[in-house]
Amino acid sequence: ETGVTQTPRHLVMGMTNKKSLKCEQHLGHNAMYWYKQSAKKPLELMFVYNFKEQTENNSVPSRFSPECPNSSHLFLHLHTLQPEDSALYLCASSLGGPSEQYFGPGTRLTVT
Amino acid sequence: ILNVEQSPQSLHVQEGDSTNFTCSFPSSNFYALHWYRWETAKSPEALFVMTLNGDEKKKGRISATLNTKEGYSYLYIKGSQPEDSATYLCAFSQITGANNLFFGTGTRLTVIP
Numbered sequence: 001e002t003g004v005t006q007t008p009r010h011l012v013m014g015m016t017n018k019k020s021l022k023c024e025q026h027l028g029h030n031a032m033y034w035y036k037q038s039a040k041k042p043l044e045l046m047f048v049y050n051f052k053e054q055t056e057n058n059s060v061p062s063r064f065s066p067e068c069p070n071s072s073h074l075f076l077h078l079h080t081l082q083p084e085d086s087a088l089y090l091c092a093s094s095l096g097g098p099s100e101q102y103f104g105p106g107t108r109l110t111v112t
Numbered sequence: 113i114l115n116v117e118q119s120p121q122s123l124h125v126q127e128g129d130s131t132n133f134t135c136s137f138p139s140s141n142f143y144a145l146h147w148y149r150w151e152t153a154k155s156p157e158a159l160f161v162m163t164l165n166g167d168e169k170k171k172g173r174i175s176a177t178l179n180t181k182e183g184y185s186y187l188y189i190k191g192s193q194p195e196d197s198a199t200y201l202c203a204f205s206q207i208t209g210a211n212n213l214f215f216g217t218g219t220r221l222t223v224i225p
Contacts, residue, residue: 002155031211042116043156043201043215056212090156097210098144100158 003027006091006104014112015081021107023074023091031096032074034066037088037106049074050096081111114138118202118216125192126224132188133219135202139183143205146213147176147187151198159187159200192223 004025013019023032034046048056049068063085065077074091088108092101117136125131137145147159160169165180173190189196199220203213 002157004155033211040217042217043203043213045212045214048211050211056209058212094211098161098163098205100146100161101213102158103148103155105155 002102002104004091004093004102004104006089006107008107009105010108010110012110012112013078013081015083017081018077018079020078021076021089021091021109023076023093023104025072025093025102025104027093027102029093029095029102030071031094032068032071033092033094033101034074034076035090035092035103037090039087043090047076078109081109083111085109086111114204114206114214116202116204116214116216118200118219120219121217122220122222124222124224127192127194129192129223130188130190131192131221132186133200133221135185135187135204135216137183137185137202137204137214138206139180141206141208142180142183143207143210145178145180145185146203146205147185148201148203149198150201150218156201189221192221194223194225197221197223 032049036044047066067075088106090106091104094101148156150156160176162178167178175188199218201218203215
């Protein structure tokens with residue numbers, strides 16, 4: 001138990017659906033992250049928020065839309081996804097800088 | 113995207129054996145090197161964060177070293193146990209983006225009882 005929770009754990013959605021992934025931490029961290037893990041590829045950073053402000057967007061397509069309403073919650077809004085977006089999506093949090101990141105259990109997303 | 117290479121990709125060892133893995137990363141603009149352990153069906157768990165050339169860190173039977181000048185880190189496991197079976201990930205960040213971690217694909221360790 002890392003203190004970072006993610007819901008849902010599994011999600012199947014069609015290409016025309018809109019869904020959201022949720023991440024929550026009560027560790028007092030001020031940085032939150034979304035990562036994508038595709039099969040046989042390294043963990044890939046998608047977005048970084050520091051004190052609710054987005055500080056990194058690693059060329060992620062606009063069909064992924066992050067939202068960070070406060071330091072404890074992070075969302076990833078999904079719309080008109082493609083089958084190649086099927087992957088494990090991990091959320092993490094940290095104190096920022098070189099500090100270790102605490103990961104959630106991930107959401108396994110399948111786009112049909 | 114910066115390349116982080118880990119070797120070997122996978123490894124089987126007998127219980128009680130000692131083992132080590134390698135992580136190679138670009139040495140320019142280095143900021144920090146992270147090691148994580150990822151067990152199946154669980155979340156990645158931080159093992160070490162190292163920032164200084166020559167750093168050595170230890171947690172129980174697991175230790176790590178860092179060489180920032182040549183761009184590599186070693187992870188050592190002494191007396192492997194079945195519960196050490198996991199994928200070990202390394203990640204590094206640069207000065208220009210301290211929060212932006214670049215991960216390797218990991219070394220998958222299986223410890224045979």
